[in-house]
Amino acid sequence: MIDAVDRKILNILRNNARVPNAEIARTIGMAPSAVLERIRKLERRGVIERYEARVNPKAAGLGLTAFTFVHVEEGVGTMDTGQKLAALPEVLETHYTAGQAAYLVKVRVGDTEALAEFLQRIGKIPGVRDTNSTIVLRTIKETASIPLAAPPED
Known part of the structure; x- marks a missing residue:
């Protein structure tokens, strides 16, 4: 279901979902278009559910x-x-x-x-x-x- 390249992409995105596609491509040694297509497939298959900001609960008054x-x-x-x-x-x-x-x-x-x-x-x-x-x-x-x-x- 998830191959080694998908895992590399997912590991990068789960640490920083805002990393540019070109940077992911450079990091794993692929063309940006190929990386973008893999990310889109992961989204369509439901492997990537959503992207969200992580809010500090204490800063939001929810300590x-x-x-x-x-x-x-x-x-x-x-x-x-x-x-x-x-x-x-x-x-x-x-x-x-x-x-x-x-x-x-x-x-x-x-x-x-x-x-x-x-x-x-x-x-x-x-x-x-x-x-x-x-x-x-x-x-x-x-x-x-x-x-x-x-x-x-x-």
Whole structure:
């Protein structure tokens, strides 16, 4: 599905999505037109989903990260509550999980008061039985980059 050249291109783009096409071409030793065509194919195939700016959460006033398990009273495989959780602006990730909780939600808010208010709103969603949150004290690593195997050395 993804060959060594695609991996090289993806590794460059995931570190800096704004790198010019000509620079990618120079780095991997290909013609700019060939690189552009490969990028377009990766986009059409859905390998590259989108390009986005990464915002510093603290600079945006969202310095508190929490992970919240949400227990629900809905049938297995029914994800209505998950859709409602995902629509909340504070929610960065919503995962349907196996185990005791139906959902694991990653949340960014300003402080513990904002988290308390957020949890009260979750509690009002029909079907939510209870929540269990863990507050992050310090983040050691956080990335949205998908790990790609390093391309083999030429």
